[in-house]
Amino acid sequence: MTIxxxxxxxxxxxxxxxxxxxxxxxxxxxxxxxxxxxxxxADILLLLGDRSTLxxxxxxxxxxxxxxxxxxxxxxxRHAVFVDEQGLFARHDLDERDSDxxxxxxxxRDHSGAVVGGVRLAPAVDGPDIGWWTGGxxxxxxxxxxxxxxxxxxxxxxxxxxxxxxxxxxxxxxQQSNERMFTRLGWRRVRPVTVGGAPHVLMRRPTRRFAAQxxxxxxxxxxxARLRPGGPGFVGDDGAPVPGSDVIAACDAIVPSMVxxxxxxxxxxxxxxNVNDIAAMGATPTGLLDALAAPDAAHAARLLAGLRSASEAxxxxxxxxxxxxxxxxxLSVTALGRTPSxxxxxGGRPGHTVRLTADLGGDWRAxxxxxxxxxxxHRRTDELRAMLGAVAAAQPAAAKDVSMAGLVGTLGMLxxxxxxxxxxxxxxxxxxxxxxxxxxxxxxxxxxMLTADAxxxxxxxxxxxxxxxxxxxxxxxxxxxxxxDGETTEAVTGAVTGMATGTETT
Numbered sequence: 001m002t003i004x005x006x007x008x009x010x011x012x013x014x015x016x017x018x019x020x021x022x023x024x025x026x027x028x029x030x031x032x033x034x035x036x037x038x039x040x041x042a043d044i045l046l047l048l049g050d051r052s053t054l055x056x057x058x059x060x061x062x063x064x065x066x067x068x069x070x071x072x073x074x075x076x077x078r079h080a081v082f083v084d085e086q087g088l089f090a091r092h093d094l095d096e097r098d099s100d101x102x103x104x105x106x107x108x109r110d111h112s113g114a115v116v117g118g119v120r121l122a123p124a125v126d127g128p129d130i131g132w133w134t135g136g137x138x139x140x141x142x143x144x145x146x147x148x149x150x151x152x153x154x155x156x157x158x159x160x161x162x163x164x165x166x167x168x169x170x171x172x173x174x175q176q177s178n179e180r181m182f183t184r185l186g187w188r189r190v191r192p193v194t195v196g197g198a199p200h201v202l203m204r205r206p207t208r209r210f211a212a213q214x215x216x217x218x219x220x221x222x223x224x225a226r227l228r229p230g231g232p233g234f235v236g237d238d239g240a241p242v243p244g245s246d247v248i249a250a251c252d253a254i255v256p257s258m259v260x261x262x263x264x265x266x267x268x269x270x271x272x273x274n275v276n277d278i279a280a281m282g283a284t285p286t287g288l289l290d291a292l293a294a295p296d297a298a299h300a301a302r303l304l305a306g307l308r309s310a311s312e313a314x315x316x317x318x319x320x321x322x323x324x325x326x327x328x329x330x331l332s333v334t335a336l337g338r339t340p341s342x343x344x345x346x347g348g349r350p351g352h353t354v355r356l357t358a359d360l361g362g363d364w365r366a367x368x369x370x371x372x373x374x375x376x377x378h379r380r381t382d383e384l385r386a387m388l389g390a391v392a393a394a395q396p397a398a399a400k401d402v403s404m405a406g407l408v409g410t411l412g413m414l415x416x417x418x419x420x421x422x423x424x425x426x427x428x429x430x431x432x433x434x435x436x437x438x439x440x441x442x443x444x445x446x447x448x449m450l451t452a453d454a455x456x457x458x459x460x461x462x463x464x465x466x467x468x469x470x471x472x473x474x475x476x477x478x479x480x481x482x483x484x485d486g487e488t489t490e491a492v493t494g495a496v497t498g499m500a501t502g503t504e505t506t
Contacts, residue, residue: 059148060116062157065105074107074118081139097122097136102129104165106157108140108150116144119154121162121170125484130427131168131437132483155185159205166436168426168481169489171204179203209438210408210491236417237345238277238401239337246340250277253332260329263299265365267306267331272376272446273403274335275314279388280345280401280449283337285314290321293330303331314388315381343391347398348418348452354411354471357390357462358402358448360432370439373432375446379464386463387447394451394460402448407441411471412479412492414450421476424491427484428470441491 065071075094082093097103100122108117119138123129135158140150162170171190174182176199179189190202234241239250252273259266271288278285290307294300300323311318316335348354362375376384391399400414408424415422424441431440447465452473459467471482479492 060108060110060144060150060153062106062108062153065107065118070107070115071105073115074105077115077118077141078137078139080141082137085142093137104161106154106161108144108154110144116141117150117154119158121158124169129437130484131166131441132426133162133165133167133170135162135170135172152185155182159186162205163208163438166209166438166440168207168209168438168441168491169204169483169487170207171202173200174203175199176201204489207438207489207491209442210406234342234344234346236413238280238403239283239335239342241281241342246338248278248281248283248337248339248342249334250274250281250337251332251334252277253330256328256330259303259331262367263294263302263329264306264309267303267308268310268377270307270331270333271310271314271316271335273401274333275316275337275388276401276447276449278335278337279391280343280399281337281339282341282343282392282395282399283339284392285316285335285337285388287317287319287336288321289319289334289336291330291332291334292321293324293327295326295329297325299329300325303329307331307333310376313376313379313381314384339392341395343396343399344417345398345400345414346417346419347396348414348420348473349397350420350473350475351455352397352452352473353455353457353469354414354422354424354473355396355451355453355459355467355469356402356407356430356448357387357451357460357465357467358430358445359387359465360430361464362432362446363434370436371443373435373440373443373445383463384447386461387465390460390462390465390467391449391451394453394458396451396453396457396460398452400450402445402450404444406443407445407448407450408479408481408491409442411450414452415473415479416477418452418473420473422471422473422479423482423488424471424479425482428468430466430468430470 065074075098078093082088083091097120103120103122105118105120107115110116117138117140119135121133121135124132124134135155138151138154138158140154144150159170173193173195174187176192179201182203183189187203187205190204193200193202239248241248252270254266254270254273258269270290274288275285288311292300292303292307294303307318319336321333359375359379362373362378364370365372365374398414398418400410400417402410405413407429411422411424426437426441429437429441431437435443449460449462451460459469477494478490480488481491482488
């Protein structure tokens with residue numbers, strides 16, 4: 001990635017993505033010339049004589065390059081900067097990323113519509129996109145430098161686009177003298193490197209993907225410090241063993257906003273999350289109790305319709321409950337199950353293999369794209385029951401249902417309960433084709449179980465679900481992501497709940 005932006009008070013900055021672009025590619029053709037963009041239509045503000053608004057607005061806009069003419073203009077600009085002006089490349093600066101259909105190009109246009117800057121970003125490696133991208137070939141036209149921070153805006157736009165694409169590792173190499181500039185834009189130094197014989201710094205834009213998922217659980221430890229449910233060995237488990245019996249109980253409430261706006265789905269999820277919690281303890285779900293409130297009978301009927309459909313699909317009866325009308329909508333469900341040997345969430349130890357068993361079928365739930373994956377509403381009862389029996393059949397050392405904290409947040413809780421940290425191998429995580437890495441690692445996935453057990457333990461029999469070893473527990477705290485090149489990046493830096501001393505079920 002090469003930056004030329006006089007707006008920072010610095011000379012040309014050479015920034016090259018670590019996997020590509022360190023040198024030029026011999027034999028590739030020069031970018032073809034393309035006709036200039038058509039003349040922009042008359043500006044309505046100018047026609048109205050609104051000079052104060054015209055003077056206050058930015059001198060450029062940023063958009064994605066969508067047509068051949070725009071891409072050609074961007075490549076001509078790159079050639080002018082990197083070949084003619086800087087001499088960084090002998091004949092051209094094209095490489096394999098320019099022909100990769102996954103590459104995204106963002107351009108800056110001035111008020112006339114002319115391309116005055118651009119940047120590209122793309123997955124760093126061939127094959128499936130695992131959420132590792134690099135930035136590249138950022139350039140600003142010579143006469144537009146220092147006039148409004150075009151280069152800076154393009155970097156920020158690239159950051160935002162990477163976040164929207166589910167990117168979890170976004171990086172590039174930057175000339176050593178310009179490290180401070182990128183630090184101000186939120187990038188962090190990784191280590192010094194040499195590119196083309198010149199000193200550079202590998203820099204990385206930290207992801208903000210996991211902060212919200214882990215923050216929702218952080219209050220639990222301090223708030224529930226005086227409670228001691230579950231008994232020895234059970235720390236923040238999905239269900240609670242009932243003393244003196246083989247009964248497991250679990251209770252979850254649905255977010256009120258979802259109960260209000262999407263009652264059928266809320267009713268379905270009230271069963272889904274609770275039977276998953278029972279199953280994570282290695283128990284067989286046997287019955288449900290509900291506590292329902294609604295503003296009127298029509299809304300209550302929609303909640304109960306979703307709850308009844310899920311109860312029938314899973315083959316778990318509703319034993320009773322409580323219903324109240326004339327109040328704000330709310331819904332919570334308690335599930336009961338049975339097992340003589342409950343699987344704790346706190347049984348993991350350093351050296352154990354982490355495995356994800358997940359149903360990759362289905363799609364994003366309507367209106368919840370990127371946050372809730374619906375893998376259950378299309379399944380038959382035998383398929384659902386087979387998945388629910390996976391932990392009971394495998395009897396791993398530890399298990400936890402992937403909750404609204406997402407895969408990474410839930411792994412942090414499982415590791416925390418066992419007094420250790422975790423490593424997640426991003427490329428090994430089973431993932432649906434329709435979900436980005438960033439979305440899949442932070443969403444509620446429908447059915448997904450994390451287990452920890454001794455290396456070499458067989459995968460659980462889980463019907464249509466896919467099961468794959470994708471990490472390990474280790475001494476320490478938090479969760480790190482491990483990439484195919486051996487690099488690791490931070491995902492969770494410490495305890496998720498603060499409940500490691502044993503306080504309450506979650």
